Amino acid sequence: MDLTSSVADEEFRQQVRQWLAENLVGEFAGLRGLGGSGREHEAFEARVAWNRRLAAAGWTCLGWPVEFGGRGLSLVQQVIFHEEYARADAPARVNHLGEELLGPTLIAHGTDEQRARFLPGIAAATELWCQGYSEPDAGSDLASVRTRARRDGDQWVIDGQKVWTSLAQQADWCFAVVRTDPGSRRHAGLSYLLVPMDQPGVQVRPIVQLTGTSEFNEVFFDGARTAADLVVGAPGDGWRVAMATLGFERGVSTVGQQVGFARELDAVVAEARRTGAVDDPVLADRLARARLGLEVLRTHALRTLSAHDAGSVVPAASAASASVSASSSVSSASASVSKLLWGRWHRDLGELAMAVRGAAGLTVAEPPYGLDRLQALYLFSRADTIYGGSDEIQRNIIAERVLGLPKEPRG
Numbered sequence: 001m002d003l004t005s006s007v008a009d010e011e012f013r014q015q016v017r018q019w020l021a022e023n024l025v026g027e028f029a030g031l032r033g034l035g036g037s038g039r040e041h042e043a044f045e046a047r048v049a050w051n052r053r054l055a056a057a058g059w060t061c062l063g064w065p066v067e068f069g070g071r072g073l074s075l076v077q078q079v080i081f082h083e084e085y086a087r088a089d090a091p092a093r094v095n096h097l098g099e100e101l102l103g104p105t106l107i108a109h110g111t112d113e114q115r116a117r118f119l120p121g122i123a124a125a126t127e128l129w130c131q132g133y134s135e136p137d138a139g140s141d142l143a144s145v146r147t148r149a150r151r152d153g154d155q156w157v158i159d160g161q162k163v164w165t166s167l168a169q170q171a172d173w174c175f176a177v178v179r180t181d182p183g184s185r186r187h188a189g190l191s192y193l194l195v196p197m198d199q200p201g202v203q204v205r206p207i208v209q210l211t212g213t214s215e216f217n218e219v220f221f222d223g224a225r226t227a228a229d230l231v232v233g234a235p236g237d238g239w240r241v242a243m244a245t246l247g248f249e250r251g252v253s254t255v256g257q258q259v260g261f262a263r264e265l266d267a268v269v270a271e272a273r274r275t276g277a278v279d280d281p282v283l284a285d286r287l288a289r290a291r292l293g294l295e296v297l298r299t300h301a302l303r304t305l306s307a308h309d310a311g312s313v314v315p316a317a318s319a320a321s322a323s324v325s326a327s328s329s330v331s332s333a334s335a336s337v338s339k340l341l342w343g344r345w346h347r348d349l350g351e352l353a354m355a356v357r358g359a360a361g362l363t364v365a366e367p368p369y370g371l372d373r374l375q376a377l378y379l380f381s382r383a384d385t386i387y388g389g390s391d392e393i394q395r396n397i398i399a400e401r402v403l404g405l406p407k408e409p410r411g
Contacts, residue, residue, distance in 0.1 A: 006076075013080045016059075020088040023053060028091075035092030036260065038380030040167060040215045047091045051125040054093070061099055061123045068107050068115060069123045075305060079255045086259030097167065098122040098129035102175050105245045109233050118173075118194070130168040132176030132195070132219060133242070135161060141393075142177065142242065143186045147221060149178040149193060154228045156180075156193055158201070158221040164387065168204045168217040171197050177242045180235050190238035194230040201225060210379040212369045247335070255305075258298050261346060264377060265290055268353045271374060277356035286352050293345045300341060304334045336394040343384040343391065350381035 024032060028050050034042040054060050062078050064070020073081070093099075103122045106115050121127035138144035147160025158178060168174065174195045181189030197204070201224030206214035233241040269287055272278040278287070353374040354361040361378075364370050371379070385391045399405040 009076050012077050016081050016084040031091040032089040038211050041213050047094050051094050055124045069119050082255050095125045097131050101245050101248050102129050104248045109241050127172045130165050130171035130174045132162040132174045134164045147178045149180050155225045158224040160221050162219040164216045165219045166216045168219050177238050187239040191235045192232040192238040192241040195226045211376050272356040297342050336397045340394050347381045347384045350378035354378050
């Protein structure tokens with residue numbers, strides 16, 4: 001795909017830029033720069049209101065087909081939007097999991113009734129979602145899930161535990177992978193259920209992070225219920241649907257993420273100039289390498305998006321669904337390479353921030369634990385090489401599915 005911007009694309013860029021300038025004012029002016037990884041607690045309700053302002057103006061679900069409530073924008077225009085959104089320092093959006101993950105999954109694999117029920121609420125940001133994948137013994141090894149569901153008339157009854165569930169404390173619904181065949185193992189016998197969070201059988205317990213905040217949670221299901229027709233795909237076909245969802249996780253929004261990374265790098269450079277660390281040849285070299293690394297991230301992201309035509313929902317979902325087989329391993333490996341690149345780069349940036357800060361980085365601005373932005377960057381980025389699939393798992397995917405190396409022994 002040609003990623004060169006046309007005259008129409010540049011006019012679209014100006015439209016995005018102008019709308020953001022005209023709307024990030026008044027009650028929303030103070031939201032600039034708020035939210036994001038490790039800071040999802042910041043002005044959450046105000047950011048919900050901002051997300052609904054975006055929705056009312058047609059700035060959500062940009063890549064969804066028009067017939068499903070989206071705008072059907074090209075890949076180039078989606079990239080432009082995310083770039084301009086990040087450059088405007090607009091606040092982190094609250095419904096990424098619904099808009100970028102579940103919505104495309106329902107478009108590709110849901111029923112007409114499921115699409116009619118859930119897509120409008122996702123697009124309007126009136127229903128928020130969380131992702132029920134990881135468990136205490138099934139993190140990167142998702143196929144080991146033990147949370148189970150059984151049919152009881154016209155409902156599913158769910159028992160088990162999920163962990164590291166981002167934004168579960170604010171979510172209205174959860175899309176969860178559960179085991180519906182009691183005798184099944186690994187990938188077989190799993191189902192993909194849509195579960196309401198506001199019910200007696202669901203308990204959410206926040207997990208305190210190194211940053212002192214609680215972006216993610218434990219979720220306990222104890223006789224929780226959902227309607228029998230809220231299984232996406234067929235019962236037992238949950239692995240295929242879950243892999244389709246993961247295929248959307250590292251899509252076009254990562255380009256905007258990298259603009260945010262550039263802003264963080266600029267802050268580290270400014271701090272290096274303030275402390276004099278920029279005169280240290282070793283630190284100066286690390287700063288230069290960080291800038292080069294960021295350009296590598298952007299180039300790889302654009303190349304990957306172009307190769308897999310991420311501007312189209314259904315083909316992307318089909319590729320993601322097929323990625324569990326060796327025949328489509330390159331698509332899966334591209335996502336793994338991307339995760340390895342940005343996870344390690346961002347973690348290293350956090351370490352570099354503390355190196356240029358020096359000993360002052362060991363003290364907090366406000367007792368007992370008032371972290372500044374660079375300290376929060378360092379602490380939260382320690383997790384970048386773990387969440388979303390650890391580096392070890394990503395390397396196994398590349399080794400086994402692309403290089404054809406022997407599989408790692410598994411119990």
